Structure formats: C-alpha cells, structure tokens
Amino acid sequence: MSKNIAVVAANGKAGQRIVDEAVNRGMDVTAVVRGENKTDAQHAIIKDLYDLTADDLAGFDAVVSAFGIFDPAKFDEYSTSLKHLSDILSGTDTRLLVVGGAGSLYTNKEHTAQLSDSFPDNIKGVPLAMGKALDALRRRDDVHWTYISPAGDFQAAGPRTGHYVLAGEDYTTDxxxxxxxxxxxxxxAMVDEIESDHPHDRERISVRW
Incomplete structure (x- = not known):
C-alpha cells in the first residue's frame, strides 16, 4: 500500500531529493514549505514549520524533517523545530524521520567520542546543535522517530548510484x-526506511556508500 508522507522544508536540497524519490515510487507526497512549492510533490502546505498544527499533519504515515539552518544566531532551531514537530505528532502512529548530521556519530566503541570532536571550532556550530537536538529526541518515548545521519562527506551534487550501506551509531568508512x-x-535510504516493514523505531541509523 502506497505511503502518504509529508516533507517539511521540502524546498531545500535534501528535501527536494527526498520528494523526488518518494514521488517516483508512487507515494502520495505533501511538501511543507514557507513559500512557493518548488518540488514535484502532489500537494503542498504553505506554512512556517512553527505554525504547523496537529491537524495539518494528521493522517500521514510519515513526516520527514529536512530542516536545516546555518545562521549561528539560530542554531537552537535544530532543537526547537524537532520539539515542535514531536509535540504535534505526540501519541500518534505517524512516524517522524529526521535528516540528521554526521558530527554526532561515535568514533570509539565506548560511545564517548564523536566525529565532531575533531572538527575545527569554526565549523562545530552546526554539528553540536544537531547533536543537542538528537539528544533531546532520544528522550521522547511518545513519538515514533528515526534519525538518519549521512556519511561524513554529504554530497549535494553527487551521483545517484542506487546503492548504500546501512550502519548504526558508529562512524564507518569504506x-x-x-x-x-x-x-x-x-x-x-530515507524512503526505504519509510517503506520498511521493520522500521528503526526510536533509533539513530546512518548511511554511506
């Protein structure tokens, strides 16, 4: 049975790719955007993320958050955006899937060191903010969430090979x-997870080539 999904921040680079993949697989896709819908989604909700209500997202099988921000003054929005989406999906069967970051992947078996520990201070802002948002999400047992971290080198213009390796919380390489x-x-990988009969419920996973 085809899935009915919403993609928040669908006009972004990651959001558009997720919309394309889902539409091409026959899903019923709604783009959630602040302005003109620039995607091929069949439907659109024109609203700021923070203005979304439970009624707006009712009935979807999954909601994907492709939210991203690079203004240091607004890094806290990685946490506040996920809190808002979690709050309005609380207690429902709708899954929340998050386009995450690689910086919070663990680099030791004790899970006490993260990839971002090795980053220069001037680029730590985004991964630290995303890691803080993930930590808050881990404390939610009222939402069916999955956080998907990309590889360290996340290539906007990279090819579509049709292949990927699914991993867990650890930073892995080829x-x-x-x-x-x-x-x-x-x-x-994101759409595969949405379609999966055995989803990674309340887990962080990662994907790489």
Missing part, C-alpha cells in the same frame, strides 16, 4: 577509509 554519500542515495 575499504579506502572514505565516508561519503550523495543526497540522491541518502534519499533512497
């Missing part, structure tokens, strides 16, 4: 020591 994935192949 045989050459590389950690990369394209937005297009990340979108495949």
């Amino acid at each position: 045989a050459d020591g590389k950690s990369a994935i394209s937005y297009a192949d990340y979108a495949i």
Whole structure:
C-alpha cells in the first residue's frame, strides 16, 4: 500500500531529493514549505514549520524533517523545530524521520567520542546543535522517530548510484577509509526506511556508500 508522507522544508536540497524519490515510487507526497512549492510533490502546505498544527499533519504515515539552518544566531532551531514537530505528532502512529548530521556519530566503541570532536571550532556550530537536538529526541518515548545521519562527506551534487550501506551509531568508512554519500542515495535510504516493514523505531541509523 502506497505511503502518504509529508516533507517539511521540502524546498531545500535534501528535501527536494527526498520528494523526488518518494514521488517516483508512487507515494502520495505533501511538501511543507514557507513559500512557493518548488518540488514535484502532489500537494503542498504553505506554512512556517512553527505554525504547523496537529491537524495539518494528521493522517500521514510519515513526516520527514529536512530542516536545516546555518545562521549561528539560530542554531537552537535544530532543537526547537524537532520539539515542535514531536509535540504535534505526540501519541500518534505517524512516524517522524529526521535528516540528521554526521558530527554526532561515535568514533570509539565506548560511545564517548564523536566525529565532531575533531572538527575545527569554526565549523562545530552546526554539528553540536544537531547533536543537542538528537539528544533531546532520544528522550521522547511518545513519538515514533528515526534519525538518519549521512556519511561524513554529504554530497549535494553527487551521483545517484542506487546503492548504500546501512550502519548504526558508529562512524564507518569504506575499504579506502572514505565516508561519503550523495543526497540522491541518502534519499533512497530515507524512503526505504519509510517503506520498511521493520522500521528503526526510536533509533539513530546512518548511511554511506
């Protein structure tokens, strides 16, 4: 049975790729955007994320948050946006899937060190903010969430190969020591997770080539 999904921040680079993948698989897709819908989604909700209500998102099988922001003054919105979406989906069967970051992936078996620990201070802002949002999401047992981290090298213009490796909370690399994935192949993984009969409920997973 075809899924009925909403993609929040659908006009962004990741959001558009996820919409494309879902539409091409026959899903009924609603783009949630603040202005003109620039995607191929069949429907659109023209609203700011923070103005969304429970009624707006009622009845969807899944809601994807592709929210991203790069203004240091607004990094807290990684947390506040997920809190708002979680609050309005609380207690429902609608899944919340999050386009995450790689910085919070663990680099030791004890899970005490993260990839972002090695980043220069001037680029730590986004991964730290995203990691804080993930920590808050982990405390939610009233929402069916899945957080999907991309590889370290997340390539907006990378090819759609149709292949990816599914991993867990640990930072992993290929045989050459590389950690990369394209937005297009990340979108495949996201839609696969939406379609899965055995979803990663209340888990963070990661994907790479």
